[in-house]
Amino acid sequence: MFKYFELNKIFFITSKAPKYVLLLFIIVLSIGLTEALLLSPEDYKQSHSVRIMYVHVPAAWISLGIFSIITFLSIFGYIFKIRNFFLISKSLAPSGLVLNIVALVTGSIWGKPTWGTWWAWDARITSMLILVLFYVIYLVAWRIYENKDKVFKITLIITILGIVNIPIIKYSVDWWNTLHQPASINILSKSSIHVSMLFPLLIMTAAFALFSLLIFLMKYNTELIKIKNKGLDRL
Amino acid sequence: MLLMNGYGLYVWSAFIFTLFSFASLYVVIKAQYTKEKNKFIAKFGTLNPERAAFAKSQSINKEILSNTSSI
Secondary structure: HHHHOOHHHHHHHHHHHHHHHHHHHHHHHHHHHHHHHHHOOOOOEEEEHHHHHHHHHHHHHHHHOOOHHHHHHHHHHOOOOHHHHHHHHHHHHHHHHHHHHHHHHHHHHHHHHHHHHOOOOOHHHHHHHHHHHHHHHHHHHHHOOOOHHHHHHHHHHHHHHHHHHHHHHHHHHOOOOOOOOOOOOOOOOOOOHHHHHHHHHHHHHHHHHHHHHHHHHHHHHHHHHHHHHHHHHHH | OOHHHHHHHHHHHHHHHHHHHHHHHHHHHHHHHHHHHHHHHHHHOOOOOOHHHHHHHHHHHHHHHHHOOOO
């Protein structure tokens, strides 16, 4: 099974994929922006400020998803000694961090007209800020440590500690009284969001996912070339 | 459409910040990619013919050298 993780075969695919992903991202983002800014209706309570949801929510969802994937890959990479999983994790982190920051900043911009404040130390916002810190610590660890075995161990510990924060973020609006509204979209039960708003939200989520994929592929290719550079040094 | 009932400033700034963040990250990652690739090509050029032939026998090296088009 692990022969499929050979760098030669992976690079063959990942070096060609970015241009197609970029094209697809531009198309999906254009549709998403048209839907989000022009075609979707305003909210009866929040008026046009609801449109911020179309960047805030996908950014939050994908940053949480990326951190979960990083943790999963780090654990399995460590257990089964698949170094490539750590490389994939490292390549996923930059887009996760940026999307996390986007979620926080756009949430803050949304908070001003909705709650009357840019920032509140409530459970959801604070736990999202903590996730940013975990992303930063994770990326800094890769920069600091040269020894691969050491960096694998340290990043694994960071992700295991950080993953505890994910359910806290998810359920913070249910467990505590927060300014943040409860989830409007549920997979298991009926969502409270109208389809006219759900549709642009899902398109924007797809666009953000494609952007993450694009950044991941570019970063992953960079990491592979770095490895090859070291290989040439040894020749 | 621009004013959005007084919410335009908030909505547009949120979208502009998002797109600016995306563009910045793309530029940074692309610059890193180009830097590493140029380093690889430069190192390859300094190898003697025997070592270069050996390095070129690895398909990934061939792939990096052949894939000169930017992302």
